[in-house]
Amino acid sequence: MKKIVCSLFFLMVCILTACNSGPVVTRATGFAYEAVVVMDKNYWDGVAGDAVNGELTAPVPGLPQAEPSMKVSYSQPKDFNGLLTYVRNILIVDIDPNIYTKVSLSAEEDRWASGQLVLTLKAPSPEMVAEYTQQHPNQLTNLFVKEEMARATRQLEKTYSSVVMDVLKKNHQLALNVPEEMVYYKDTTNFFWATNNASTGRMDVVVYTFPYTDPNTFTADYLVAMRDSVMKANLPGAFPGSYMATETKYFDVDYSPIEVEGKYCGVMRGLWKMVGDMMGGPFVSHARLDEKNQRVVVAEGFVYAPETDKRNFIRRIEAALYTLRLPGEYEAPEENTQEK
Incomplete structure (x- = not known):
């Protein structure tokens, strides 16, 4: 029984x-x-x-x-x-x-x-x-x-981090509703990172873009290779030489296609690790094609919570990924509208 x-x-x-x-x-x-x-x-x-x-x-x-x-x-x-x-x-x-x-x-x-x-x-x-x-x-x-x-x-559409929303709209022509406590961020060319910086149940989100030049972009192998390249360059660890990478030796990365806003979206989920450190956890990402700018947009959420269960944390940040809006799918910032 x-x-x-x-x-x-x-x-x-x-x-x-x-x-x-x-x-x-x-x-x-x-x-x-x-x-x-x-x-x-x-x-x-x-x-x-x-x-x-x-x-x-x-x-x-x-x-x-x-x-x-x-x-x-x-x-x-x-x-x-x-x-x-x-x-x-x-x-x-x-x-x-x-x-x-x-x-x-x-x-x-x-x-x-x-x-x-x-x-x-x-x-x-x-x-x-x-x-x-x-x-x-x-x-x-x-x-x-x-x-x-x-x-x-639906809750994230009502209550979200205005800091993240404003920066992504202004600098990357993207919209994303993430939990309102995610106010710490780093913004560089083609790469954005934000976190709730929590001591328990830390959630991070990254958004990065790269030119769309290869029809084989939307495959697990291509996206994992791109992810590792981008993360290594932009998310160094606490120790010299340490950096984020995708765990592929002991854990398979899952890739599946879905539709968001009526268009193709590649969903990838797996585990991340810090090379040269003892940190790691689950991640999930959405990869979409921005046809207007001929670029691939990847929004990813990952969790670091070694002391507790991770299901609800990773699912909460995954829900945020469904709010990703590309140019033409949201109202442009007022200053950009005036420039036009």
């Missing part, structure tokens, strides 16, 4: 559910990347529960140590009421051979609370639930993670 992970938050929810008789809560509650799974206990303790829980708690790709994609709490259907229905991420698994003949998955936003995502998985048998998760790997997790990214991006 699997170990059921329950956060302190969900324990408090259960207590408050029994006591609460106040007004209806309209905003979704809970922490980022946490979900409650609702299904019959007999199925939760069997192959269906193993399959669902196994997927949701699978390791996050691109981290140096294994961390679960989601933190999962479980509820029996009879206990799923009150404040539990206001949790931001909910998965309902309904297994009934008398009603269903095939597996189906649906998603609904704001079902019981605003800012909420409810997934409902219906199946005629627990075995078909397990089979479905094998045929559609990471589908449940990806839906929750995509929604969490969207939530974080």
Whole structure:
């Protein structure tokens, strides 16, 4: 029988559910990347529960140590009421051979609370639930993670570092919403770096550009080589001769294409290290083509947090990368508009 992970938050929810008789809560509650799974206990303790829980708690790709994609709490259907229905991420698994003949998955936003995502998985048998998760790997997790990214991006569009935004717009014709605490920066030709300079959970972002001359630019090999060249030149370590590089000997770099603003974006994730030092951690980058200026724009976030889990830090900075806007995708600075 699997170990059921329950956060302190969900324990408090259960207590408050029994006591609460106040007004209806309209905003979704809970922490980022946490979900409650609702299904019959007999199925939760069997192959269906193993399959669902196994997927949701699978390791996050691109981290140096294994961390679960989601933190999962479980509820029996009879206990799923009150404040539990206001949790931001909910998965309902309904297994009934008398009603269903095939597996189906649906998603609904704001079902019981605003800012909420409810997934409902219906199946005629627990075995078909397990089979479905094998045929559609990471589908449940990806839906929750995509929604969490969207939530974080919407928040960054409201509250962000105006320092970073202003410098990038003025000097690089780019816009990027990063966490508001990132106010320490270095700006040079074709390279920008900012950090929150935190003692715990340090997050950094870099933006650099280079001419687009090769159609093979958008490959892992090309971008890793360019990354190492740029980082070595611009981010020296604390010790003489030390510099940042990509870890490729013991860890594979993952590269995958997505669309941002309806255009191609290469997403690369892996580990960074300081050559000549003992520092390292995860990174994720977005590479896009600025057609107007025929340059490649790379925005990267990386994390240094040796004393704690890194999942939420790297995902927060990854959400910021989705706010990258190239020339023509944002309102130009007023002084540039006047010059035209």
